[in-house]
Amino acid sequence: MYAATASATHSLSQVDFDAYLTETRDLVLDEIRRFARIDDPLGASLYDLVMDYPLRPAKGLRPALCLATCRALGGSLAAALPTAAVLELYHNAFLIHDDVEDGSDRRRGEPTLHLAHGTAVAVNVGDAMLALAMEPLLDNVRLVGLGKALRVLQAVATMARTTAEGQALELRWARQGVRPLEDADYVRLAESKTAHYSFVAPLTAGAILAGATGDQIERLTDLGLRLGVAFQIQDDVLNLAGDEGVYGKEWCGDLWEGKHTLVLAHMLRTVPPETRQRVEGILRKERPGPASRALDALTALVDRLAGEGAVSASAKRALEEGLVQVHGGDAKTRADIEILIEEIAARGSIEYARRLAASHAHDAAASLRRISEGLPASIHLQFLWSVVDFAVQRDS
Amino acid sequence: MYAATASATHSLSQVDFDAYLTETRDLVLDEIRRFARIDDPLGASLYDLVMDYPLRPAKGLRPALCLATCRALGGSLAAALPTAAVLELYHNAFLIHDDVEDGSDRRRGEPTLHLAHGTAVAVNVGDAMLALAMEPLLDNVRLVGLGKALRVLQAVATMARTTAEGQALELRWARQGVRPLEDADYVRLAESKTAHYSFVAPLTAGAILAGATGDQIERLTDLGLRLGVAFQIQDDVLNLAGDEGVYGKEWCGDLWEGKHTLVLAHMLRTVPPETRQRVEGILRKERPGPASRALDALTALVDRLAGEGAVSASAKRALEEGLVQVHGGDAKTRADIEILIEEIAARGSIEYARRLAASHAHDAAASLRRISEGLPASIHLQFLWSVVDFAVQRDS
Numbered sequence: 001m002y003a004a005t006a007s008a009t010h011s012l013s014q015v016d017f018d019a020y021l022t023e024t025r026d027l028v029l030d031e032i033r034r035f036a037r038i039d040d041p042l043g044a045s046l047y048d049l050v051m052d053y054p055l056r057p058a059k060g061l062r063p064a065l066c067l068a069t070c071r072a073l074g075g076s077l078a079a080a081l082p083t084a085a086v087l088e089l090y091h092n093a094f095l096i097h098d099d100v101e102d103g104s105d106r107r108r109g110e111p112t113l114h115l116a117h118g119t120a121v122a123v124n125v126g127d128a129m130l131a132l133a134m135e136p137l138l139d140n141v142r143l144v145g146l147g148k149a150l151r152v153l154q155a156v157a158t159m160a161r162t163t164a165e166g167q168a169l170e171l172r173w174a175r176q177g178v179r180p181l182e183d184a185d186y187v188r189l190a191e192s193k194t195a196h197y198s199f200v201a202p203l204t205a206g207a208i209l210a211g212a213t214g215d216q217i218e219r220l221t222d223l224g225l226r227l228g229v230a231f232q233i234q235d236d237v238l239n240l241a242g243d244e245g246v247y248g249k250e251w252c253g254d255l256w257e258g259k260h261t262l263v264l265a266h267m268l269r270t271v272p273p274e275t276r277q278r279v280e281g282i283l284r285k286e287r288p289g290p291a292s293r294a295l296d297a298l299t300a301l302v303d304r305l306a307g308e309g310a311v312s313a314s315a316k317r318a319l320e321e322g323l324v325q326v327h328g329g330d331a332k333t334r335a336d337i338e339i340l341i342e343e344i345a346a347r348g349s350i351e352y353a354r355r356l357a358a359s360h361a362h363d364a365a366a367s368l369r370r371i372s373e374g375l376p377a378s379i380h381l382q383f384l385w386s387v388v389d390f391a392v393q394r395d396s
Numbered sequence: 397m398y399a400a401t402a403s404a405t406h407s408l409s410q411v412d413f414d415a416y417l418t419e420t421r422d423l424v425l426d427e428i429r430r431f432a433r434i435d436d437p438l439g440a441s442l443y444d445l446v447m448d449y450p451l452r453p454a455k456g457l458r459p460a461l462c463l464a465t466c467r468a469l470g471g472s473l474a475a476a477l478p479t480a481a482v483l484e485l486y487h488n489a490f491l492i493h494d495d496v497e498d499g500s501d502r503r504r505g506e507p508t509l510h511l512a513h514g515t516a517v518a519v520n521v522g523d524a525m526l527a528l529a530m531e532p533l534l535d536n537v538r539l540v541g542l543g544k545a546l547r548v549l550q551a552v553a554t555m556a557r558t559t560a561e562g563q564a565l566e567l568r569w570a571r572q573g574v575r576p577l578e579d580a581d582y583v584r585l586a587e588s589k590t591a592h593y594s595f596v597a598p599l600t601a602g603a604i605l606a607g608a609t610g611d612q613i614e615r616l617t618d619l620g621l622r623l624g625v626a627f628q629i630q631d632d633v634l635n636l637a638g639d640e641g642v643y644g645k646e647w648c649g650d651l652w653e654g655k656h657t658l659v660l661a662h663m664l665r666t667v668p669p670e671t672r673q674r675v676e677g678i679l680r681k682e683r684p685g686p687a688s689r690a691l692d693a694l695t696a697l698v699d700r701l702a703g704e705g706a707v708s709a710s711a712k713r714a715l716e717e718g719l720v721q722v723h724g725g726d727a728k729t730r731a732d733i734e735i736l737i738e739e740i741a742a743r744g745s746i747e748y749a750r751r752l753a754a755s756h757a758h759d760a761a762a763s764l765r766r767i768s769e770g771l772p773a774s775i776h777l778q779f780l781w782s783v784v785d786f787a788v789q790r791d792s
Contacts (some may be wrong), residue, residue: 046564097523101516118571120497123519124563127493130526131556138550146542153549154534160527167520168442175514298718305711315706319715322694 010372010385017386020379024067024084025060027077031085035136049117049125050132053092056108063088065202065387069220072380075210079144082136083152083205090156090197093129094163096122101171102257103287130160144209151208159201166193173260178280181269183356186262187229194235195228216371223367230360230391233353236261240341241350255340256332258283262356266349267340279343288331299323354392361392406768406781413782416775420463420480421456423473427481431532445513445521446528449488452504459484461598461783465616468776471606475540478532479548479601486552486593489525490559492518497567498653499683526556540605547604555597562589569656574676577665579752582658583625590631591624612767619763626756626787629749632657636737637746651736652728654679658752662745663736675739684727695719750788757788 012020032054036047063084070080098104099112100122106112114122137156140149170193173179203220212220239254240263254261264283268276288296299320306316344350365388375381408416428450432443459480466476494500495508496518502508510518533552536545566589569575599616608616635650636659650657660679664672684692695716702712740746761784771777 045568046561049564097519101519119515120567121564123493123497123522124560124567126519127522127526128557128560128564130523131553131560134549134553134556138546138553141546150534150537153530157527157530157534160530161524164520164524164527165442168445168517168524171516171520172441298715301714301718305707305714308711310708310711311701312706315701318697318701319694322697 010382011389012379012382012386016379017383017390020068020383020386021059021061021064024064025058027067027081028060028063028085028088029054031081032089035082035085036132046125046128049113049121050129052113052125053095053107054088056110058108060088061387062091062198062202064383065199066206068380068383069203069206070210071206072375072378072384073207073210073212073216075206080206080209082140082143083209084202086133086136086156087197087202087205089129089133090160093126093133094197096126096129098167100126101167102253104253148208148211152205155201155205155208159196162192162196166191166196169193170260174258174283176284179260179265181265183262183265186260186265189260190229190232190262191225194232195225198231199228200224219367219371223364223371226360226364226367227388227391230357230364233262233357233360234392236263237350237353237357240344252337252341255337256287258285258287258332262353263344263349264340266352267344267347270347270349271343275343279340282332282336282340285330285332285336288333295323357392361388364388364391406778407785408775408778408782412775413779413786416464416779416782417455417457417460420460421454423463423477424456424459424481424484425450427477428485431478431481432528442521442524445509445517446525448509448521449491449503450484452506454504456484457783458487458594458598460779461595462602464776464779465599465602466606467602468771468774468780469603469606469608469612471602476602476605478536478539479605480598482529482532482552483593483598483601485525485529486556489522489529490593492522492525494563496522497563498649500649544604544607548601551597551601551604555592558588558592562587562592565589566656570654570679572680575656575661577661579658579661582656582661585656586625586628586658587621590628591621594627595624596620615763615767619760619767622756622760622763623784623787626753626760629658629753629756630788632659633746633749633753636740648733648737651733652683654681654683654728658749659740659745660736662748663740663743666743666745667739671739675736678728678732678736681726681728681732684729691719753788757784760784760787 011017033051036050066084066087067077067080071077095107096113099107100114100119104112105115110116112122113125117125133156137149137153140152143149166189169189173189179185200221201224203224204217207217207220236254239261240252255264268279271279302311302316302319302323305311306313311319368384368388372381372385407413429447432446462480462483463473463476467473491503492509495503496510496515500508501511506512508518509521513521529552533545533549536548539545562585565585569585575581596617597620599620600613603613603616632650635657636648650660664675667675698707698712698715698719701707702709707715764780764784768777
């Protein structure tokens, strides 16, 4: 596995890695509280909701990457803290809107925001967080000077646009069933929907704020892309294999949503044509929603009442037709998902994905080695090395 | 009515007003196409969706206000065009997300984006539009210089935050049923959810780009707030009284959604306590969604089948209980809405709202008169006068 290529002396111990994350996370949350203006009476309830996702248990990897890069390159904590907090705010806004888009039930061990407060509130809270992210980036002009502030604004603008493009591509492929199946197509998707906002923007914004050279920023962009792809592949793998075979709440959520993953792409391109057609048919089906689950209970009720003779045979048919109309079509079933899981296992697609993640992490390590040359040893640089390990070794 | 207070010589004829709007709208759409990058293969389908709402029939009032203010104050068309296009993009992003939040079926005579392409796509397209709005504002540095560019960015950041706060307040009040009923509470809501993004930001951004003084910007802010409140009250009135008594698609949408309007506030504070309680109970009920309408059809079917003896009495009760569970509670009925309409008519609340709109438009005219002093006569200034008339005289 990959860890052998990063010298052990470069990485932090698990304890020190966790301590680094905890320390930066506390600083970042204080910063978010500061510019989320929770004392404004007009917006009091809005800002409680803005703080909801950021305060749930999480690593805070993105702001930590921004701060570590700035400090590893000789910049100060103070110079990067507002920008790090803005990136965490963006991440949480994307999570809220993603949860709406994917119809997800749980996030960080609790009900999703739209499940707890309705879709209307969730969409608006995400918008509020995107709006709140602008002002600290403008205040950067006073904090770090005009040139750096404008370059960070440009980096964030590019990140926001690229992420929306990636998300659009994912939604399109999920609805189509049929999608391009080469590794390069998947990598393009992972780079745009994940790598830019989770890695490229934190690393390059941190570097800009430290006054890095164009060369350094180019190498950090490359590091961010490789790390982001390794991270996303591992995310896909954990979604299928993370829960040790027990059906959990979110386990196989990607399959229910029909998301394009490297695992799925590998399976689809290696199965026989007739299996492929069947699998594509399953992927095109809707994910059953909460209403759909309640309607399943009603269908079972009609069945039972007909069995007891309380509903006539023709009434049963009429009611079932009516229920299908409310359903709005055919939704995926657990049996469908099991077919996908069997084909994935038969094709060795998870193992294939793990190998590709390791290869991207290997490239990331090579990027970081070039970046490290000439930089003084520091806990911040060690933290960056640890993240390269984490990208493929993590289990959560 | 108000029109008498604005001298006729100041306003444009209807024909010239429409021509001014058409001309600026064409320029703005070209500008949006330019920075929406519709030739990017990765985002091709995303950008078709980004252009969907902007290309539907609309006045384009916000960008026209921005361009007219800049030019009336001696600035150039070129200086304000990208910013005007950004404001139109924001407006359309807000409309897409508002339609999701309100569960609206139609926008500008066509199905809403979420109805045509699903909620997931609609949320993401709105996010993409907000992301696309940042880069042209950064390009303003080259176009108009650093100082103006930063002030416009600040104005847009404030506008985005204020709008999200106003939207949050509206959603909270709509869900509560009980809400504060003074005119001042309504005015605060209308200023934050509507006036800032529709009037204050276009007017002040245009002024900043023309190099206006702090005094001028303060007066334009006041003009924008008064115009925005007049505009929003008229919007509320048209929602109830615009369609000459014929039940249209969107007619009374505000009542179905339980939205706080001046009309509703006046009715609630003038009815006897027992009526008020009944009305608040109606407002708290959910709006029936598309699934809910399909379930109503199922309930009718169960009824009919029971009448024919094909479903037993106990089976009917069991099925009705099951349907109520899927419904997820009690939704508003047409009879509920008719009760609200009757009370509004009995209290003269629409007439009251019209008077308050006229009073805000009167204040807006006073603001514009002060702004006009010392400015050369121009078609752009005449356009601003026409908008003051339009705010209370419009019927669409």
